[in-house]
Amino acid sequence: MTETLFEKIWNSHIVVEKENEPSLIYIDRHLVHEVTSPQAFDGLRVNHRKVRRPELTVATIDHNVPTTDRSLPMIDETSSTQIKTLEKNCKDFGIKLFGINDPNQGIVHVIGPQLGITLPGSTIVCGDSHTSTQGAFGAFAFGIGTSEVEHTLATQTLWLEKPKTFEILATGKRKNPFAVTSKDIILSIIKKIGTNGGTGHVLEYRGDAISDLSMEQRMTICNMSIEAGSRAGLIAPDEKTFDYINNREYTPKNYDDLVEDWKNNLMSDSNSKFDKRFTIDVEKIEPQVSWGTNPAMVSDVTDKIPTPEEFGQNNEIQIESAKKALAYMDLEPETLITEIPIDRVFIGSCTNARLEDLIDAATIVKGKVINSNVSAMVVPGSQMVKHEAEKLGLDKIFKDANFEWRESGCSMCLGMNPDILKPGERCASTSNRNFEGRQGSGGQTHLVSPVMAAAAAIAGHFVDVRDWS
Amino acid sequence: MIGNVIKYEQDNIDTDVIIPGTYLKIHDYNELATHAMEGLDPDFPSKVKDGDFIVAGKNFGCGSSREHAPIALSTCGIKAVIATSFARIFYRNSVDGAFLLPIEIDDETYQKISNSDQLEINIENNEIKNITKNETYSMKPFSEIIAKIISAGGIFKYKK
Numbered sequence: 339m340t341e342t343l344f345e346k347i348w349n350s351h352i353v354v355e356k357e358n359e360p361s362l363i364y365i366d367r368h369l370v371h372e373v374t375s376p377q378a379f380d381g382l383r384v385n386h387r388k389v390r391r392p393e394l395t396v397a398t399i400d401h402n403v404p405t406t407d408r409s410l411p412m413i414d415e416t417s418s419t420q421i422k423t424l425e426k427n428c429k430d431f432g433i434k435l436f437g438i439n440d441p442n443q444g445i446v447h448v449i450g451p452q453l454g455i456t457l458p459g460s461t462i463v464c465g466d467s468h469t470s471t472q473g474a475f476g477a478f479a480f481g482i483g484t485s486e487v488e489h490t491l492a493t494q495t496l497w498l499e500k501p502k503t504f505e506i507l508a509t510g511k512r513k514n515p516f517a518v519t520s521k522d523i524i525l526s527i528i529k530k531i532g533t534n535g536g537t538g539h540v541l542e543y544r545g546d547a548i549s550d551l552s553m554e555q556r557m558t559i560c561n562m563s564i565e566a567g568s569r570a571g572l573i574a575p576d577e578k579t580f581d582y583i584n585n586r587e588y589t590p591k592n593y594d595d596l597v598e599d600w601k602n603n604l605m606s607d608s609n610s611k612f613d614k615r616f617t618i619d620v621e622k623i624e625p626q627v628s629w630g631t632n633p634a635m636v637s638d639v640t641d642k643i644p645t646p647e648e649f650g651q652n653n654e655i656q657i658e659s660a661k662k663a664l665a666y667m668d669l670e671p672e673t674l675i676t677e678i679p680i681d682r683v684f685i686g687s688c689t690n691a692r693l694e695d696l697i698d699a700a701t702i703v704k705g706k707v708i709n710s711n712v713s714a715m716v717v718p719g720s721q722m723v724k725h726e727a728e729k730l731g732l733d734k735i736f737k738d739a740n741f742e743w744r745e746s747g748c749s750m751c752l753g754m755n756p757d758i759l760k761p762g763e764r765c766a767s768t769s770n771r772n773f774e775g776r777q778g779s780g781g782q783t784h785l786v787s788p789v790m791a792a793a794a795a796i797a798g799h800f801v802d803v804r805d806w807s
Numbered sequence: 808m809i810g811n812v813i814k815y816e817q818d819n820i821d822t823d824v825i826i827p828g829t830y831l832k833i834h835d836y837n838e839l840a841t842h843a844m845e846g847l848d849p850d851f852p853s854k855v856k857d858g859d860f861i862v863a864g865k866n867f868g869c870g871s872s873r874e875h876a877p878i879a880l881s882t883c884g885i886k887a888v889i890a891t892s893f894a895r896i897f898y899r900n901s902v903d904g905a906f907l908l909p910i911e912i913d914d915e916t917y918q919k920i921s922n923s924d925q926l927e928i929n930i931e932n933n934e935i936k937n938i939t940k941n942e943t944y945s946m947k948p949f950s951e952i953i954a955k956i957i958s959a960g961g962i963f964k965y966k967k
Contacts, residue, residue: 358951358952359951359952360952373831373832373873374872374873374874376834377834377874381963385963401831402831402832414832416832416833417832419832419834420832420834423834465872465874466871466872467870467871467872467896469872481872481896482872482896482899483872483873483874483896483899483900483903483904484874484900484904485874485900485903485904485961485962485963486899486900486903486962488963489903489962489963497952497956497962497965499950499952533819533866533869534819534865534866534869534892534894537866537892537894537895538895567866567869567894567895569895632819632821632869655816655817655818655864655865656818658816658817659817659818659819662817752823752828752871753827753828753829754828754829754831754832758829771821771823771870773821773823773824773846773870774821774823774824774846774847775823775824775827775846776823776828779827779846
């Protein structure tokens with residue numbers, strides 16, 4: 339019987355399986371951050387439970403850390419309390435914490451892969467929906483809520499209903515691989531399959547256009563799988579994956595044996611049956627810009643904002659949602675995307691704040707200065723990314739162009755720390771969600787790739803980065 | 808279970824409007840509840856009554872994994888969210904902590920239910936009775952697994 343990659347990973351992690359019951363699935367790695375864990379640790383204490391496998395659990399602080407000078411005391415008391423709570427919880431329960439001043443601190447989904455903690459074929463959970471990022475390594479990685487965080491801490495397992503499988507086949511070659519990025523591929527996919535197109539499914543991205551991508555680009559794709567409602571995103575590991583994992587701080591000592599095993603086992607069998615399939619030709623993809631308030635409300639940069647009727651295509655609810663989105667975004671239908679002026683630029687988040695993202699953005703920025711109406715910031719995904727970028731002199735390129743160069747964290751992706759939009763401010767953002775108020779109450783978010791965000795910062799409005807010189 | 812409907816006629820009500828990110832630092836559930844639905848309907852905490860139901864369209868609760876979302880609604884008194892579909896993590900979070908019932912209905916039923924209608928939900932026979940309109944609708948039955956977790960009162964009580 340043929341099996342998909344997901345089914346192989348699932349089957350190798352079943353602890354208990356009975357008909358008409360959820361399966362008890364073993365969890366190989368549990369990543370923890372300050373926001374979704376406090377009640378889980380409280381629950382352990384109340385019930386006198388210990389953490390079952392502290393050595394498989396790793397914590398960091400990313401969501402509400404300030405991205406400004408960290409030698410200064412934190413002004414926000416509730417954030418400070420939440421951070422101190424995680425520090426105490428990790429100490430009490432024997433969990434490794436990459437704390438606020440640790441050289442390995444960073445966004446949880448950036449540091450997992452960077453440290454060699456994220457491994458092919460494994461099951462990975464975190465109380466964070468963008469855990470799907472790590473599926474780029476051929477891991478079943480998915481977000482959970484706080485009750486499940488507590489369950490994982492206590493048992494290293496979870497009761498799960500088996501998701502269905504969904505093949506996303508990406509064919510062809512990007513016409514301009516610098517300007518048309520993996521962010522544009524995933525936004526194009528979500529535009530087509532919708533924000534709930536993947537509900538109940540694990541997406542497996544396959545095809546030459548996926549193999550063609552670097553590991554960091556693959557992470558951007560898997561990261562946004564959740565924006566299509568899916569349980570997780572998955573890419574079969576290959577030589578690029580194995581090379582990425584080699585010689586990292588926590589790469590297992592039996593790496594060579596593991597690679598043999600991964601090579602032999604971690605792929606969907608030929609003729610595997612997927613529950614659903616979708617094919618996209620990447621040759622036709624242009625740089626994408628979101629204009630609405632969910633990640634399916636996206637247009638080509640050369641296009642106009644659609645009318646609600648064009649967008650909704652006879653679906654009353656969709657037409658109404660487009661009207662509401664345009665009102666919130668303060669945009670008129672049929673405006674050219676390239677005529678939308680912007681106030682802020684955010685290059686950051688678990689979607690697009692890894693080293694390659696910053697290198698690409700810096701290529702656009704080098705020797706130029708941002709538009710006088712724009713304020714822009716770069717928030718590296720981790721301290722390690724920041725350090726490597728500084729070794730390449732990227733910080734200087736950004737600062738010379740009047741970008742702010744910040745410390746690592748989730749920052750303006752979700753507006754939990756002081757990095758927020760003011761009401762009515764319009765932002766070109768490399769993050770993952772353009773929901774109402776996501777980056778600050780009344781803030782207007784346009785999702786774009788790092789090169790598109792960088793070019794918009796210089797021009798003061800969106801530009802087709804394929805024409806950039 | 809009897810309650811009144813607060814209806815939002817839209818799809819994709821995301822966790823960022825249910826409880827904006829800035830409030831995820833709050834540890835106290837009662838304080839959290841004062842910000843429930845703030846991104847969509849700032850009057851929600853003042854108008855919601857204990858026992859009420861939210862009715863909405865597709866993909867309710869999409870976005871973040873924050874369990875704060877069902878917690879905030881439940882602490883306000885919401886006993887069920889009735890929607891044409893749910894985002895998976897929100898659905899699971901609602902059930903895991905036994906915060907509220909995520910009930911799926913079809914489009915036709917969704918159209919028939921109006922704001923302020925009084926409903927009686929009967930999960931034993933998968934029925935929703937609209938007391939105001941004297942109509943009866945069917946709801947999508949919970950899967951066996953979910954039904955077991957709900958009747959146990961959450962994931963920790965299940966299989967204990």
